[in-house]
Amino acid sequence: MFRKILYSFVILPCIALAQTAEMTPKQVREDVGFMIKSIDEVSVDPYSGISRKKFIFEMQKTEKDILKQKKRSIVDFYKAFQPVMVMLEDGHTELNISDYISKTDYFIFPFSVRVSEDGVFVKSIKSSYHEAFTEDLKGLEITDINSINSTKILELLQHYTSGESKKSRLELSEYFFNNYYNLFFTKGNILEITFDQGQKLEIPLIRKSEKKSITSRNIVTKSYYYEVTKEKNYAVFTFRQFADIEKFRPFLAQMFLELKAEGIQNLIIDIRDNGGGNSELGDDLLKYLVSKPFSQYEKTLVKYSDIRKEYLRKSSGIDSTELKNYLQGISGTVGVIDHSKNIIEPKDKNERFTGNVYLLTSGQTFSSAADFANAFKFYxxxxxxxxxxxxxxxxxxxxxxxxLPNSKLFLNISSTIDFNIGATEHDRHGVMPDIQIEAGKALDYTVERLIKQ
Structure with a gap:
């Protein structure tokens, strides 16, 4: 079933992306060997989701299949091998096609989407298309894209998006949906789309090169911001990305000073659309929320490798002590970092927020954002x-x-395994909410049902 699904999509035309130079059989073999060697050397436990024997078999089988083609491009290489990377069930190990697509004159899909096991839904209208659509389309389920029904679309998304479970793969796929459209779903410059209410639209698509000529609203996407509703005694802190820590720290200081000055007793932290980033931002936020020393992590397993040592030497911003300690590790071995000694002190009582705090989570809460949610719950x-x-x-x-040496695609490989605070070896799941409710309704539920004015 897996291969039937895979190849039914691989043969779909790629109209929006210009075809690249062919890869020779030798180049394909070199890139495949490079991927296997890199994963073996860098990853802590790459074969927990699939045995190494099975993984190598799939890689070799896929290599034989792609070499049967008369011509094979970089895109063909990605289409063939990314589903094998997905079989590792590692949300960080994958072939990255985004950099390649960003250099092409791709089509802009009109909508940001929400993806789940229930289907594909319109989350918002992209700025380039604001003049063409009303907000009435938001929330509608997409049942068909260019004669491809939603069942086949979901099958493709889960086979091409790396993640630790089918659920997380589908929900992560929304971040790459524009890539997938250009890789698999295009039929020229007209998008034919059908919604669950029977509405059908034919939409002329805009290419990347045409984007600047489109008159659109001036919209700025912020990684974090807050809004105070004083008359109802609450504030909503929308936290979309764990990024830019130097700006985040003064932002937090300002926010909590204002909440104290205004007497706000209820804080809603919204990380429903937060894909993670730098976990230090989670530490800084927790300092204002907990009353005792804390750590987000129990321990971290680290794989020592010559590959990562060279990578870290070239990286900017890495702590010199951390780099020194890693370089002293014996390549090929796995070390354990005990975080019980890295306890972080909270803010003084007069700086901490002492009111009620509500954290909103969803299947789109990943990586460092999920780590923060776990610590929030544990403490x-x-x-x-x-x-x-x-x-x-x-x-x-x-x-x-x-x-990779020949296709020039980037292979992302995880090099550590983090155990969140309180986690045991059997905790292969996300953070469970105290009140389970459809994520899209969580904010209204909190404001209307939990906050007492």
């Missing part, structure tokens, strides 16, 4: 409302990027 900082996080509380991390 009883407040109530969690929404659905299980997409990120697991035992999860791979610390990606090493390696560029």
């Amino acid at each position: 009883k900082a407040g109530k969690i409302i929404g659905s299980e996080t997409g990120g697991f509380i035992i999860s791979p991390g610390e990606v090493v990027n390696r560029q």
Whole structure:
């Protein structure tokens, strides 16, 4: 079944992307060997989801299949091998096609989507198309794209998106949906789309090169911001990305000073659409929310390898002590970092937020955002409302990027496994909310049912 699904999509035309130079059989074999060697050397436990014997078999079988083709491009290489990477069930190990697509004159799919086992839904209208559509389309289920029904679309998404479970793969796929459209679904510059209410649209698509000529609203996407509703005694802190820590720290100081000055007793932290980033931002936020020393992590397993040592030497921003310790590790071995000694002190009582805190989560809460949610729950900082996080509380991390020698695609490989605080060897799941409710309704539920004015 897996191969039948895979090849039915691989043969779909790729109209939007210009075809690249052919890869010779020798180049394909070299890139395949490079991938296997890199994963073996860098990853802590790459074969927990599939045995190494089975993985090698799949890689060799796929190699034989692609070499049967008369011509094979970089895109063909990606289409053939990314589903094998997905079989590792590691949300960080994957072939990255995004950099390649970004250099092409791709089509812009009109909508940001929400993807789940229930289907594909319109989440928002992209700025380039604001003049063409009303907000009435938001929330509608997409049942057909260019004569491809939603069942086949979901099958493709879960086979091409790396993740630790089918659920997380589908929910992660929304971040790459524009790539997938250009790789698999295009039929020229007209999009034919059908919604569950029977509405059918034919939409002229905009290419990347045409985007600047489109008059659109001036929309700025922020990694984090907050809004205070004083008359109802609550604030909503929308936290979309764990990024830019130097700006985040003064932002937090300002936010909590204002909440104290305004007497706000209820804080809603929304990480439903947070894919993670730098976990230090989670530490800084927890300092304002918990009353005792804390750590987000129990321990981290680290694979020592010559590949990662060279990668870290070239990386900017890495702590010199951390680099020194890693370089002293014996390549080929796995070390354990005990975080019980790396305890972080909370803020003084007069700086901490002492009101009620509500954390909103969803299947789109991944990586460092899920780690934060787990620590929030472990230290009883407040109530969690929404659905299980997409990120697991035992999860791979610390990606090493390696560029393949011939296709020039990047292979992302996880080099650590993080155990969140309180996690045991059997905790292969996300953070479970205290109140389980459809993520899209979590904010309204919290405001209307939990906050007492």
